[in-house]
Amino acid sequence: MLILGIDTSTDILGLALMESGQxxxxxxxxxxxxxxxxxxxxxxxxxxxxxxxxxxLDGIAVAVGPGSFTGLRIGITTxxxxxxxxxxxxxxxxxxxxxxxxxxxxxxxxxxxARRKRVYYSFFQRMENELFLKAINKAASAGIxxxxxxxxxYQDQEISIIGEKTAEVKEVLAKNNFRVRVFxxxxxxxxxxxxxxxxxxxxxxxxxxxxxQLKPAYLKIxxxxxxxxxxxxxx
Amino acid sequence: MSYKDKIKxxxxxxxxxxxxxxxxxxxxxxxxxxxxxxxxxxxSQVDLHKKFGGVVPEIASRKHLELLLPVIDxxxxxxxxxxxxxxxxxxxxxxxxxxxxxxxxxxxxxxxLALNIPLIGVNHIAGHIYANFIANPEIEKxxxxxxxxxxxxxxxxxxxxxxxxxxxxxxxxxxxxxxxxISRFLGLGYPGGPAIEKAARSGDRDAIDxxxxxxxxxxxxxxxxxxTAVMNHVHNEEQRGNEIDQNDLxxxxxxxxxxxxASNLIKAxxxxxxxxxxxxxxxxxxxxxxxxxxxxxxxxxxxxYYPPLExxxxxxxxxxxxxxxxxxxxxxxxLSISADPSLKL
Numbered sequence: 001m002l003i004l005g006i007d008t009s010t011d012i013l014g015l016a017l018m019e020s021g022q023x024x025x026x027x028x029x030x031x032x033x034x035x036x037x038x039x040x041x042x043x044x045x046x047x048x049x050x051x052x053x054x055x056x057l058d059g060i061a062v063a064v065g066p067g068s069f070t071g072l073r074i075g076i077t078t079x080x081x082x083x084x085x086x087x088x089x090x091x092x093x094x095x096x097x098x099x100x101x102x103x104x105x106x107x108x109x110x111x112x113x114a115r116r117k118r119v120y121y122s123f124f125q126r127m128e129n130e131l132f133l134k135a136i137n138k139a140a141s142a143g144i145x146x147x148x149x150x151x152x153x154y155q156d157q158e159i160s161i162i163g164e165k166t167a168e169v170k171e172v173l174a175k176n177n178f179r180v181r182v183f184x185x186x187x188x189x190x191x192x193x194x195x196x197x198x199x200x201x202x203x204x205x206x207x208x209x210x211x212x213q214l215k216p217a218y219l220k221i222x223x224x225x226x227x228x229x230x231x232x233x234x235x
Numbered sequence: 236m237s238y239k240d241k242i243k244x245x246x247x248x249x250x251x252x253x254x255x256x257x258x259x260x261x262x263x264x265x266x267x268x269x270x271x272x273x274x275x276x277x278x279s280q281v282d283l284h285k286k287f288g289g290v291v292p293e294i295a296s297r298k299h300l301e302l303l304l305p306v307i308d309x310x311x312x313x314x315x316x317x318x319x320x321x322x323x324x325x326x327x328x329x330x331x332x333x334x335x336x337x338x339x340x341x342x343x344x345x346x347x348l349a350l351n352i353p354l355i356g357v358n359h360i361a362g363h364i365y366a367n368f369i370a371n372p373e374i375e376k377x378x379x380x381x382x383x384x385x386x387x388x389x390x391x392x393x394x395x396x397x398x399x400x401x402x403x404x405x406x407x408x409x410x411x412x413x414x415x416x417i418s419r420f421l422g423l424g425y426p427g428g429p430a431i432e433k434a435a436r437s438g439d440r441d442a443i444d445x446x447x448x449x450x451x452x453x454x455x456x457x458x459x460x461x462x463t464a465v466m467n468h469v470h471n472e473e474q475r476g477n478e479i480d481q482n483d484l485x486x487x488x489x490x491x492x493x494x495x496x497a498s499n500l501i502k503a504x505x506x507x508x509x510x511x512x513x514x515x516x517x518x519x520x521x522x523x524x525x526x527x528x529x530x531x532x533x534x535x536x537x538x539x540y541y542p543p544l545e546x547x548x549x550x551x552x553x554x555x556x557x558x559x560x561x562x563x564x565x566x567x568x569x570l571s572i573s574a575d576p577s578l579k580l
Contacts, residue, residue: 040345041571044348069296070296070333073338077342080303080342082345085346211304225294
């Protein structure tokens with residue numbers, strides 16, 4: 001089973017090819033706003049380097065955010081088209097789940113910077129003998145200062161914090177007597193290999209997405225809609 | 236891995252899937268040999284944006300992503316074509332809204348990579364010009380084309396449909412932009428073209444003699460001097476305590492724009508021995524412009540062509556028509572091509 005993982009949700013462009021549980025290769029490149037120019041040339045390159053072609057694919061895993069809307073649409077459009085052309089399954093995976101799945105610990109708090117002292121977060125539990133992490137809190141945004149309250153039931157557990165803004169979050173949680181665990185640089189970015197591995201696990205267990213419905217985890221309605229609702233009420 | 240040895244020449248049938256998402260229409264088409272349109276699917280989002288009084292880029296981009304696969308599926312089905320039958324894939328890459336452009340451009344790149352067929356990046360403005368050739372395949376070459384909208388004013392010479400030479404363009408405002416600015420100045424509303432045209436119908440176009448830019452031998456256009464003249468005229472009249480007839484003002488202003496456009500066009504017709512004359516772009520809908528140009532073309536025994544309404548709005552068939560001629564020139568884009576929101580001809 002050959003899986004391509006595509007992540008354009010953050011500044012890092014992630015690409016990985018996984019063949020039946022074996023990582024064939026992976027790119028994690030901090031390219032910022034160049035995802036549009038670089039994604040397809042890099043897909044072509046990774047296939048060429050590893051001796052595959054697009055037609056060999058058995059499935060696609062794509063990061064669905066939270067993240068840059070424009071970046072997400074580039075990755076998801078690519079995944080949808082490949083899924084459509086080759087009639088192969090596609091699985092959209094939360095960028096937060098990719099962060100959590102790549103780190104150690106039983107309680108995992110992956111974070112992405114949402115600016116203005118806010119973060120996008122999820123809260124996962126790693127269960128013994130379970131293939132997938134269990135989402136205790138689904139992806140949402142919160143003020144960093146609200147996290148102790150949100151996680152209050154887990155104060156006696158060690159919580160792994162992974163991703164962006166970890167120093168700030170660690171400080172706030174430690175002040176509130178939480179036990180926290182932080183990681184070195186390489187764990188704090190979503191890794192394409194983790195995405196591809198998750199994709200393979202999901203697709204093997206039959207959990208594919210409908211490519212016609214697949215879209216980014218927007219977590220925010222467009223600003224124009226917010227303004228309109230403030231002026232005229234919803235609907 | 237190269238598609239180079241699959242490239243056909245113009246004696247063979249060439250099928251192109253074309254995509255367009257530069258504004259608020261998601262569109263896909265399949266055409267055969269350029270001007271034969273096998274399908275032309277347009278999904279408009281106009282109703283979604285109406286309540287905001289204009290296109291909201293983020294809402295448009297979200298909708299393009301949703302509509303992408305259904306629109307492509309329908310275009311292929313209506314044309315009776317499979318992905319494997321395609322010889323090339325094309326997408327608009329500018330001008331337009333960057334978030335929207337990236338949806339079909341990324342889709343086209345993926346199709347190009349997946350099927351190992353050439354990718355063709357098309358300029359949306361060229362698409363509007365080629366809409367003429369779809370509607371009127373009998374148009375004889377060589378020809379002169381004046382393409383005018385809120386974003387551009389270009390005078391072009393086509394030896395054949397494989398490419399064009401830019402004879403002149405505006406050195407300041409686009410013609411449509413001048414209409415918008417004067418309409419706003421006079422409080423006539425947006426978009427300015429139709430508003431000015433409506434007011435002008437009840438006015439006297441000889442009431443005020445506004446200046447026409449004199450750019451010597453060049454085919455370039457300029458409208459900023461005219462704009463200033465209109466504003467100065469209004470201020471002077473107001474200072475003298477005179478009442479201003481908005482309709483006369485609109486008619487005289489429109490006449491000055493139309494005269495500048497038509498004069499340059501006729502100058503080019505005299506210089507280049509052409510068989511036809513074509514206009515395109517939003518301002519080409521102006522009835523007075525069509526009337527004046529058609530009248531002045533009579534002595535040259537030339538007919539004026541403009542696209543029908545259904546091909547005036549954004550569609551992918553016109554993008555596919557341009558793409559075919561780029562295909563013949565092997566004018567292909569690399570997978571690294573990006574959207575260019577302010578792309579010019």
